[in-house]
Amino acid sequence: MTTTRRDFLQKMAFGAGTALLPNRPGGGFSEPKKLGVALVGLGNYATLQLGPALQETQFCRLAGIVTGTLAKAEAWSKQYGLPPQNVYDYRNFDSINNNPDVDVVYVVLPNSMHAEYTIRAAKAGKHVICEKPLALNPAEGERMLAACREAGVKLSVGYRLYFEPHHLEVRRLGTEKVYGAVKMLETSLGFSMADPKVWRLNKALGGGGAIMDLGVYAIQGARWTVGELPVAVTAQGYVRDRAVFKDIFETMAFQMEFPGGAISNSTTTYTSYVDRLHATTDYRWFGLQPAFNATGATGTAFNGKIEFPTPKFQQIRQMDAFAESVLRDTPVLASGEEGLVDLKIIEAIVRAAESGRRVELAWG
Amino acid sequence: MTTTRRDFLQKMAFGAGTALLPNRPGGGFSEPKKLGVALVGLGNYATLQLGPALQETQFCRLAGIVTGTLAKAEAWSKQYGLPPQNVYDYRNFDSINNNPDVDVVYVVLPNSMHAEYTIRAAKAGKHVICEKPLALNPAEGERMLAACREAGVKLSVGYRLYFEPHHLEVRRLGTEKVYGAVKMLETSLGFSMADPKVWRLNKALGGGGAIMDLGVYAIQGARWTVGELPVAVTAQGYVRDRAVFKDIFETMAFQMEFPGGAISNSTTTYTSYVDRLHATTDYRWFGLQPAFNATGATGTAFNGKIEFPTPKFQQIRQMDAFAESVLRDTPVLASGEEGLVDLKIIEAIVRAAESGRRVELAWG
Numbered sequence: 081m082t083t084t085r086r087d088f089l090q091k092m093a094f095g096a097g098t099a100l101l102p103n104r105p106g107g108g109f110s111e112p113k114k115l116g117v118a119l120v121g122l123g124n125y126a127t128l129q130l131g132p133a134l135q136e137t138q139f140c141r142l143a144g145i146v147t148g149t150l151a152k153a154e155a156w157s158k159q160y161g162l163p164p165q166n167v168y169d170y171r172n173f174d175s176i177n178n179n180p181d182v183d184v185v186y187v188v189l190p191n192s193m194h195a196e197y198t199i200r201a202a203k204a205g206k207h208v209i210c211e212k213p214l215a216l217n218p219a220e221g222e223r224m225l226a227a228c229r230e231a232g233v234k235l236s237v238g239y240r241l242y243f244e245p246h247h248l249e250v251r252r253l254g255t256e257k258v259y260g261a262v263k264m265l266e267t268s269l270g271f272s273m274a275d276p277k278v279w280r281l282n283k284a285l286g287g288g289g290a291i292m293d294l295g296v297y298a299i300q301g302a303r304w305t306v307g308e309l310p311v312a313v314t315a316q317g318y319v320r321d322r323a324v325f326k327d328i329f330e331t332m333a334f335q336m337e338f339p340g341g342a343i344s345n346s347t348t349t350y351t352s353y354v355d356r357l358h359a360t361t362d363y364r365w366f367g368l369q370p371a372f373n374a375t376g377a378t379g380t381a382f383n384g385k386i387e388f389p390t391p392k393f394q395q396i397r398q399m400d401a402f403a404e405s406v407l408r409d410t411p412v413l414a415s416g417e418e419g420l421v422d423l424k425i426i427e428a429i430v431r432a433a434e435s436g437r438r439v440e441l442a443w444g
Numbered sequence: 445m446t447t448t449r450r451d452f453l454q455k456m457a458f459g460a461g462t463a464l465l466p467n468r469p470g471g472g473f474s475e476p477k478k479l480g481v482a483l484v485g486l487g488n489y490a491t492l493q494l495g496p497a498l499q500e501t502q503f504c505r506l507a508g509i510v511t512g513t514l515a516k517a518e519a520w521s522k523q524y525g526l527p528p529q530n531v532y533d534y535r536n537f538d539s540i541n542n543n544p545d546v547d548v549v550y551v552v553l554p555n556s557m558h559a560e561y562t563i564r565a566a567k568a569g570k571h572v573i574c575e576k577p578l579a580l581n582p583a584e585g586e587r588m589l590a591a592c593r594e595a596g597v598k599l600s601v602g603y604r605l606y607f608e609p610h611h612l613e614v615r616r617l618g619t620e621k622v623y624g625a626v627k628m629l630e631t632s633l634g635f636s637m638a639d640p641k642v643w644r645l646n647k648a649l650g651g652g653g654a655i656m657d658l659g660v661y662a663i664q665g666a667r668w669t670v671g672e673l674p675v676a677v678t679a680q681g682y683v684r685d686r687a688v689f690k691d692i693f694e695t696m697a698f699q700m701e702f703p704g705g706a707i708s709n710s711t712t713t714y715t716s717y718v719d720r721l722h723a724t725t726d727y728r729w730f731g732l733q734p735a736f737n738a739t740g741a742t743g744t745a746f747n748g749k750i751e752f753p754t755p756k757f758q759q760i761r762q763m764d765a766f767a768e769s770v771l772r773d774t775p776v777l778a779s780g781e782e783g784l785v786d787l788k789i790i791e792a793i794v795r796a797a798e799s800g801r802r803v804e805l806a807w808g
Contacts, residue, residue, distance in 0.1 A: 263716035264695065266630060268709075272726040314680045316802075320705040331628065333709040335697050341684040345632075345697040347709045352627035352724035360716035362636040436800060438680075 115403045116143025118166070118182045118206075120173070120197050121189035122152045125211070129374055130186065131160065133393035139403035143181045146173050173197075177204035183406065186238075186399075187211060190285045191292060195220040202231040207406050209399070211238040212296045214419030216287040218427055221420040228416060236402045236412045237419030239300065243397035245388035246368055246377035247304065250357065253366050253381075255307035260361035262342045267301035267357045269294040269372050270331070270349030276324045281350075289328030290348040291317075291429060296422050297372040301357040302336055302344035303425075310336035310344075310425060312440045315433035320351065334429045479767045480507025482530070482546045482570075484537070484561050485553035486516045489575070493738055494552065495524065497757035503767035507545045510537050537561075541568035547770065550602075550763075551575060554649045555656060559584040566595040571770050573763070575602040576660045578783030580651040582791055585784040592780060600766045600776045601783030603664065607761035609752035610732055610741040611668065614721065617730050619671035623746075624725035626706045631665035631721045633658040633736050634695070634713030640688045645714075653692030654712040655681075655793060660786050661736040665721040666700055666708035667789075674700035674708075674789060676804045681797035684715065698793045 117140050119126045134142040144166035145156050153167050166181055176182055185201035187194055187210040195215045201208045208228060214237045215221045228235040241247045254262045270290065273280065280286040280293050303309060313336050317329035324330075331349040338344070347354065358367035366381035374394055379386025391397060398414065405412045421443075428439040481504050483490045498506040508530035509520050517531050530545055540546055549565035551558055551574040559579045565572045572592060578601045579585045592599040605611045618626045634654065643649040644657050667673060677700050681693035688694075695713040702708070711718065722731035730745035738758055743750025755761060762778065769776045785807075792803040 263636075264634060264711060264713050264718060266632060266711060266718075266720075268630060270628060270724065272627075314800075316678045316699050318701070318707050331707050333699050333707070335680050337682070341715075343682050343695050343697070343711075343713075343715075345709060345711045347628060347630060347707075349628050349707075349724075351705075351707075351726070353727055353729060354628060354630075354722070354724045356630075356722065358718070358720065360634065360713075360718045362715070363717055365717060436678075436802065438800065 114139055114141040115183040115207075115406060116141060116181045117184045117186055117399065118144035118146060118168070118176065120146040120185055120187050120201070121193075122147045122149070122156060123188065126188045129393060129395055130188065130399075131156070133395040133399065136392060136396045137400050137403070139400045139407060140184065143183075144168065144176070144179065146170065146176075146185075174200055174204055176201070176206065182206060184209060184403070190279045191216055191287045192285045195224050198224045198235065199227040202227040202233050202235070205231060205233065207234045207402075209236045209238055209402055210416075210419070212419065212422075213287065213292050213426065214416060214423055216292075218420060218423045221416070221423045225416045225420060234402070234406055234412050235416035236414050237416060238395075238398070239414040239418065240374065240394040240398045241297070241300065241304075241372065242414045243401055244377060244391065244394050246379045246386055249379065249386050249388065250359070250366065250368060251304050251307070254305035254359055257361075259364035259366065259382075261340065262306050262359045262361055264360045265302045265305060265342065265344040265358065266346065267298040267344060267371070268347040268354045269297045269356075270347065270352055270354040272352055273350040274321065274324050281324065281328065283327045286328070288426075288430060289325065289330065289332075290350045291329060291332045291334075291426055294348040294372075295332065295334070295346075295426055295429065298334075298346040298348050299336070299422050299425050301371060302346065303338075303421075305357070305359050306338045306340065306342045306344075308338045308340055308342070309421065309443050310441055311339050312337040312438055313425065313428045313432050314438050315429040317430075317433035325350075329433065332429070332433060334432070336425070478503055478505040479547040479571075479770060480505060480545045481548045481550055481573075481763065482508035482510060482532070482540065484510040484549055484551050484565070485557075486511045486513070486520060487552060490552045493757060493759055494550065494763075495520070497759040497763065500756060500760045501764050501767070503764045503771060504548060507547075508532065508540070508543065510534065510540075510549075538564055538568055540565070540570065547571060548573060548766070554643045555580055555651045556649045559588050562588045562599065563591040566591040566597050566599070569595060569597065571597045571599070571766075573600045573602055573766055574780075574783070576783065576786075577651065577656050577790065578780065578787055580656075582784060582787045585780070585787045589780045589784060598766070598770055598776050599780035600778050601780060602759075602762070603778040603782065604738065604758040604762040605661070605664065605668075605736065606778045607765055608741060608755065608758050610743045610750055613743065613750055613752065614723070614730065614732060615668050615671070617745075618669035618723055621725075623728035623730065625704065626670050626723045626725055628724045629666045629669060629706060629708035629722065630710065631662040631708060631735070632711040632718045633661045633720075634711065634716055634718040636716055637714040638685065638688050645688065645692065647691045650692070652790075652794060653689065653694065653696075654714045655693060655696045655698075655790055658712040658736075659696065659698070659710075659790055659793065662698075662710040662712050663700070663786050663789050665735060666710065667702075667785075669721070669723050670702050670704065670706045670708075672702045672704055672706070673785065673807050674805055675703050676701040676802055677789065677792045677796050678802050679793040679797035681794075689714075693797065696793070696797060698796070700789070
């Protein structure tokens with residue numbers, strides 16, 4: 081287990097439990113080694129968010145890329161000064177196991193490729209961050225978790241909002257019952273997407289449209305605020321344009337019942353722009369709008385605004401938190417298990433929509 | 445048809461189609477006669493909203509009351525200077541037919557009494573405003589409409605928001621597709637009400653809890669913004685506390701499908717405070733929060749605020765509009781038919797929640 085040994089040595093070097101400090105010029109300590117991250121898949125999210133964010137991280141850095149497009153390989157190599165041996169394509173990807181520059185593989189591929197590349201990365205001895213949704217279905221998710229467990233590497237799902245200050249505050253307000261217990265929630269995310277060429281509209285690649293792509297956020301927004309797992313779901317699926325939405329729902333509404341009595345009602349859609357989280361207690365309310373997008377949340381509550389500085393990139397803290405959990409061998413917050421939970425909820429939601437029935441969820 | 449004859453004479457006096465002008469000191473015209481309104485049922489809504497609002501109306505005035513409580517009769521008579529012959533109880537109510545001071549009866553009773561008192565008022569030759577929901581079910585509503593039609597009197601349902609400036613603007617934005625066609629809506633209304641003694645929690649009196657009481661607003665908010673009638677509904681009912689919510693749903697989520705393709709997703713609840721309307725088009729959004737309460741709406745949109753002066757009482761314009769439609773014999777905007785439409789939608793929603801099935805609606 082190369083990686084585990086490296087972790088161990090790193091922990092020895094830092095002193096286990098020592099706070100990881102930023103570089104302090106004139107200080108007596110050398111800067112801790114940053115973990116090398118290789119991005120697999122160089123689409124918009126990698127290009128506009130993860131690549132730039134990795135220039136700002138404290139405990140990790142962009143070390144490599146995996147792409148099937150020569151022009152992207154050249155552009156990224158030039159922009160970020162990547163050495164040729166750290167640039168992979170999908171055929172030679174597995175040889176990354178010999179590359180000591182790469183500690184973490186970040187899978188940013190279409191959903192249908194998450195399982196394969198996470199498992200291959202784990203087998204190469206690399207820690208893995210996999211974009212959301214973790215996989216196409218719970219069975220794939222289970223295999224990914226097992227592969228990482230067997231390889232002794234850590235797995236994270238790319239839930240950037242677990243580290244976003246407005247979301248942390250909403251979680252605090254909800255789970256600590258600051259204004260009383262949350263009774264009802266509305267969480268919604270949608271945008272207009274009707275280009276049939278987008279992979280997200282292809283069921284084989286995306287796994288099911290808005291509920292797979294955006295549903296994760298709406299589910300997260302509710303269960304994160306309540307701090308519980310839903311025990312039952314109902315759902316309604318809609319298709320306005322069968323020419324574009326051949327075998328997936330264009331809009332999906334779904335309801336979750338939480339064990340403490342809270343009910344959430346959510347909408348995810350590819351028809352139009354919506355981005356909201358709203359939580360109510362007996363006599364109070366709080367929420368975010370916009371809530372889930374990567375460029376910044378705005379919070380309001382019955383008693384005023386929920387205001388925090390907007391991070392330059394939400395992914396800075398997300399990736400640093402994972403790097404810290406690797407370096408210190410501490411539990412991962414946005415864990416593969418968290419991603420798997422949401423896959424199970426999505427599966428139940430789709431089943432509820434297709435059957436018209438309430439679907440119960442049991443958590444082991 | 446006493447009332448119809450009086451209408452006719454009034455129209456003659458004003459000149460048909462003449463604008464009804466407020467009293468202008470020094471002007472050449474005498475002030476048009478204000479229609480006399482008798483309030484039936486002196487609960488909170490009559491006491492805190494309708495009574496005070498009738499002091500500000502231009503085309504109607506508080507002329508009488510109907511109450512079974514002597515103390516209320518005395519207090520109101522004193523406060524508003526009502527002559528004894530205009531104060532009724534529920535036994536002598538029908539003798540109101542002989543009272544030329546009363547042109548309009550406003551029914552503000554528990555839902556279960558709407559049909560009876562609307563029909564008795566119509567038989568007494570009086571125009572009727574009936575609070576929402578119009579009745580317990582569509583069959584009752586049909587009988588009310590028939591009774592008013594037979595008596596030649598006008599019927600209105602107490603939809604104060606048909607006259608509220610923020611709602612008028614939202615209707616304009618939606619129906620005129622100012623930012624494109626509305627694709628998705630969320631409309632929600634709830635507050636915390638767990639006192640089992642409240643008539644609204646008694647199925648026989650209230651007709652079904654939050655969906656009857658608050659659902660009307662959530663339904664209205666969506667269909668008013670889209671400008672269409674829903675063609676199908678799904679719904680989910682929840683009860684957290686069976687001791688209090690014996691035979692009604694405490695929370696109800698429901699979805700409406702509109703013929704133009706818009707989908708609404710709504711929540712009504714007695715668990716907690718929520719009061720919102722949110723509409724989305726392809727790339728834009730607009731909404732109200734608070735939306736439906738009687739004390740004032742606040743509007744926001746993607747491009748800023750939707751701001752209008754808050755009326756002192758929304759019911760001023762509501763009652764004046766009805767008075768004008770009586771005086772001019774023009775169609776009633778917040779008509780009994782509108783109230784009946786919502787009863788049909790509510791019935792379908794309850795059927796959908798109880799059966800777990802999608803219920804289609806056909807409009808004649």
